Amino acid sequence: MITPSQQQSTGSEFISEGSDEERALFFNRELSWIAFNRRVLEEALDQTHPLLERVKFLAIFATNLDEFFMIRVAGLQRLLHERVVERPPDGMTAFSQLNEIRALLLPQLMEQMDCWHQQVKPQLAASGIHIHSYSSLSSDRKESLRAMFEREIFPVLTPLAFDTSHPFPFISNLSLNLAILVEDPEEGDCFARLKIPVGLFPRLIEFRAEKNVTQSLGGGEHHYVLLEDLIAANLDLLFPGLRVVAAYPFRVTRNADLEIEEDEASDLMTAIEESMEMRRVGSPVRIEMDRRTPEAICSMVVRHLGISPDMIYRLDEPIGMADMMMLAGLNRPDLQDPPFHPSIPPSLSHDQPIFPVIQRGDLLLYHPYDSFGPVITFLQQAATDPDVLAIKMTLYRVGSNSPIVDALMEARENGKQVTALIELKARFDEENNIGWARALERAGVHVVYGLVGIKVHAKVCLVVRREKQGIVRYIHLGTGNYNAGTSRVYTDIGLMTASTEIGADISDLFNFLTGYARITSYRKLLVAPVTIRDGILQRIEREIVRHQEHGDGYIAFKMNALVDRACILALYRASQAGVRIDLQVRGICCLRPGLPGISETITVTSIVGRFLEHARMYYFRNGGDEEVLVGSADLMPRNLDRRVEILFPIQDKRLLAVIVEDILMVHLRDTAKARKLLPDGTYCRVLPEDGDTPFDTQQWMIDHRGQWYPLIEKDEVLQTFSPLSVPPLTGTGSVRIKGKGKR
Structure with a gap:
C-alpha cells in the first residue's frame, strides 16, 4: 500500500x-x-x-x-x-x-x-x-x-x-x-x-x-x-x-x-x-x-x-x-417533456418586500425546481427601494433581454450607486457581454470589464441598504449565471442572506475586483485564486484525521469537473485512510475510482438528464459537525488558479440539512439516469435492485419541489440525517421524505 x-x-x-x-x-x-x-x-x-x-x-x-x-x-x-x-x-x-x-x-x-x-x-x-x-x-x-x-x-x-x-x-x-x-x-x-x-x-x-x-x-x-x-x-x-x-x-x-x-x-x-x-x-x-x-x-x-x-x-x-x-x-x-411550474417559497409568494424576509433568515433556492423569479425580484425591489444605496454585481453569461440588466439600469436611473463587473472574456459570450457593458455604461452604471490575466467567474450580488439599526448588506450568492433563460434548464443553487460576516467578505471581494485591495483571507468565504484549493485540501485532511480517530469519515462532492491534481491526490490519501467518498461529477473526471489500495472507498457517478446538472456542493461530515460549501468553482486548475471563484458555507443548519438530505444525497441515490465510473474509464448505468422501480432524481425534484419550505419557515427541526446510512448506488433507490417513511 x-x-x-x-x-x-x-x-x-x-x-x-x-x-x-x-x-x-x-x-x-x-x-x-x-x-x-x-x-x-x-x-x-x-x-x-x-x-x-x-x-x-x-x-x-x-x-x-x-x-x-x-x-x-x-x-x-x-x-x-x-x-x-x-x-x-x-x-x-x-x-x-x-x-x-x-x-x-x-x-x-x-x-x-x-x-x-x-x-x-x-x-x-x-x-x-x-x-x-x-x-x-x-x-x-x-x-x-x-x-x-x-x-x-x-x-x-x-x-x-x-x-x-x-x-x-x-x-x-x-x-x-x-x-x-x-x-x-x-x-x-x-x-x-x-x-x-x-x-x-x-x-x-x-x-x-x-x-x-x-x-x-x-x-x-x-x-x-x-x-x-x-x-x-x-x-x-x-x-x-x-x-x-x-x-x-x-x-x-x-x-x-x-x-x-x-x-x-x-x-x-x-x-x-x-x-x-x-x-x-x-x-x-x-x-x-x-x-x-x-x-x-x-x-x-x-x-x-x-x-x-x-x-x-x-x-x-x-x-x-x-x-x-x-x-x-x-x-x-x-x-416534449411535460411542463412544470417552479415553486416559490411561501414567504415570497405574495409580492411583499423581500428584504425583511431575508432579514428573518437565509433563503435557499434550487433552480429550476425553484423559480428564478425571486432573484429578479431581489434586484427589481433593490432598484426602486428608496432605502437602497448601492448595488454591486458580477455578470458572466447574462443572456439576451435580461431583466437583471434592466433592473440595474433602473436602479441607476433612481439614483443608486450601481457597479457591474462584466466578464468580457466569457467564452463565446464576448459579443453579448460587450453589448451589455456599453448599454450599462450609457445608463451611468460603473462598469468593470474584469481583471488582466484572470476571469471573474464568481456569481454574487450585493445590495447595500440603510435601515434603522444602520447599514445592512443583503447578498445573493449562486452556482449559476444571472441568466433567466438557462435557469430553466440548469440545476443551480442560490442563497440569499444578510449575514454580517459574509457581507463583509463580499465587500472585500468587490474592493479587490474594482480597486487595488490585496486580500489573502476571508472570514467565511473561500475565494480563488487565493484560498479555495488550500481550503478544500485542509478539509479533506481534517476528515482523514477524524476517520483515523473515530472511523466515521465521509466526504461527498457534486460538481461539473474534477481535474486538479492536488485535489485528486488528497482524495486518494483520504481513501487510503478509509474515508468513504461519494463523488458526482457530471462531466470530466480525471480521478480513477476503485483502484486497489488507492481509491477503493471512492465512488464516482454522473447524471445526464433533462436538466444540466450545474450546481457545485462540497460536503464534509466532520464528525457530525457537518459542513457544506456551495459555489461557482469546479476542482480544475483553471478554476482554482486562473479565475475568481467563491465557495460559501451554508450556515443555517436547517438549510444545510435540506442541501445534504434533500438534494445531495437524493442525487447520489439515482438509479435512472446515473452512470458509474469504472476503474478502466468506462461508465455503466446504475440500476435498481431486482423488482425496484428506477429512481429518477430530477423527476423526484419536480414532484417534490419546495416541499421543505413549510418546515423551514415554521422553524421546525429536521430529522438528523447520517450520510453513512445512505444505501449504495446499486441499492433500492428508495428515498425518505421527512416524516413520511420511504417512497
Whole structure:
C-alpha cells in the first residue's frame, strides 16, 4: 500500500511526480470529456425520452463537439505544431491524444447518424414532422420552392470559382458550404464553393403540405426541406450555360480559442473585439464532408487548407446537427417533456418586500425546481427601494433581454450607486457581454470589464441598504449565471442572506475586483485564486484525521469537473485512510475510482438528464459537525488558479440539512439516469435492485419541489440525517421524505 503524505496544504505527491506509477492514477482530461459527451448521445438513443427531447440531445451532442474541436482539439494541434512538450498528469502526448480522440469519435458519429436516420427521422415523420429530400417532392411543390428560392435566396448567394485565375476561397468557421463540380463546354470540369446562408435563413425551410395531406394530432403537420438541399437542386440558376455535375456539403471548424495580449492592450474591450475576429479565420482543426464526396475533392480541400487527412470526418447528411435544435422548439407538447411550474417559497409568494424576509433568515433556492423569479425580484425591489444605496454585481453569461440588466439600469436611473463587473472574456459570450457593458455604461452604471490575466467567474450580488439599526448588506450568492433563460434548464443553487460576516467578505471581494485591495483571507468565504484549493485540501485532511480517530469519515462532492491534481491526490490519501467518498461529477473526471489500495472507498457517478446538472456542493461530515460549501468553482486548475471563484458555507443548519438530505444525497441515490465510473474509464448505468422501480432524481425534484419550505419557515427541526446510512448506488433507490417513511 502507498503511504500517504501528510502535507495537505500543497497536495504533495505520495509517489514521485511524473512517474509511470503516478500517471496510472489519472484519466486523460480530453478522453474523459468524450466519455461525457457519449453520455449525452446515450440520452438521444434512449427511446423512453419524448421524440423532440431526443432531437434536442442529438443537437447538444453536436454543439458540444463543435466547441470541443474549436478549443480543446485546437489546443492539442497547436502543441503538436509548435512541438511543445507539455503533458497532462496522465502522461499522454498531444499526438497520442489526437489519435485517441479520433478513434473514439468515429463510432460515436456513426451512432449519431444511425440514430437520426434509422430512429428519430422516421419517428418524426410518423408524428407529422417531415424532412423531405428535394428530389422526392412533387413537381408542383418543386416549382413552388424554386420560385421562392429564386425570389428570396438566390440574390444572397455568391458562388466562388477556383481555378488558375481565382484563388482557393476562404472558408469561415462553422460555415456550411457546397463543393460544386460544374462542366464548362469550353474549359471542362470546374470547381466552385458556395456558402450556405444559414444565418440568414433557417436550416430547415418549411413549406405547406399538399392539399391531400391530413393534419395530425397535437400540433399539425410540418414539412421541411434542408436549405442546402434546396440550393443544390437549383444551382443551374447560379451557373447558366454550364452543367452542374454534383454538389457536396462540407463544413470547416477553426481554432476559436482567443489569445488576448491583455498586458499589451491599451483597452481590454477593443482587444477582445479584435480577437473575436480571429475565430472566423483561425487555423482549421476539422473538416466535415458528405460521405459521398469523391476522393479527388477531399484531397483538393485538404491540400489547399493545409491540413492532414485525419482531420477529415466523412458523415451522412445533415452535416452540422446542431441546427436541428430548431425542431426541439416546435409547439408539440405531445412530443416534449411535460411542463412544470417552479415553486416559490411561501414567504415570497405574495409580492411583499423581500428584504425583511431575508432579514428573518437565509433563503435557499434550487433552480429550476425553484423559480428564478425571486432573484429578479431581489434586484427589481433593490432598484426602486428608496432605502437602497448601492448595488454591486458580477455578470458572466447574462443572456439576451435580461431583466437583471434592466433592473440595474433602473436602479441607476433612481439614483443608486450601481457597479457591474462584466466578464468580457466569457467564452463565446464576448459579443453579448460587450453589448451589455456599453448599454450599462450609457445608463451611468460603473462598469468593470474584469481583471488582466484572470476571469471573474464568481456569481454574487450585493445590495447595500440603510435601515434603522444602520447599514445592512443583503447578498445573493449562486452556482449559476444571472441568466433567466438557462435557469430553466440548469440545476443551480442560490442563497440569499444578510449575514454580517459574509457581507463583509463580499465587500472585500468587490474592493479587490474594482480597486487595488490585496486580500489573502476571508472570514467565511473561500475565494480563488487565493484560498479555495488550500481550503478544500485542509478539509479533506481534517476528515482523514477524524476517520483515523473515530472511523466515521465521509466526504461527498457534486460538481461539473474534477481535474486538479492536488485535489485528486488528497482524495486518494483520504481513501487510503478509509474515508468513504461519494463523488458526482457530471462531466470530466480525471480521478480513477476503485483502484486497489488507492481509491477503493471512492465512488464516482454522473447524471445526464433533462436538466444540466450545474450546481457545485462540497460536503464534509466532520464528525457530525457537518459542513457544506456551495459555489461557482469546479476542482480544475483553471478554476482554482486562473479565475475568481467563491465557495460559501451554508450556515443555517436547517438549510444545510435540506442541501445534504434533500438534494445531495437524493442525487447520489439515482438509479435512472446515473452512470458509474469504472476503474478502466468506462461508465455503466446504475440500476435498481431486482423488482425496484428506477429512481429518477430530477423527476423526484419536480414532484417534490419546495416541499421543505413549510418546515423551514415554521422553524421546525429536521430529522438528523447520517450520510453513512445512505444505501449504495446499486441499492433500492428508495428515498425518505421527512416524516413520511420511504417512497
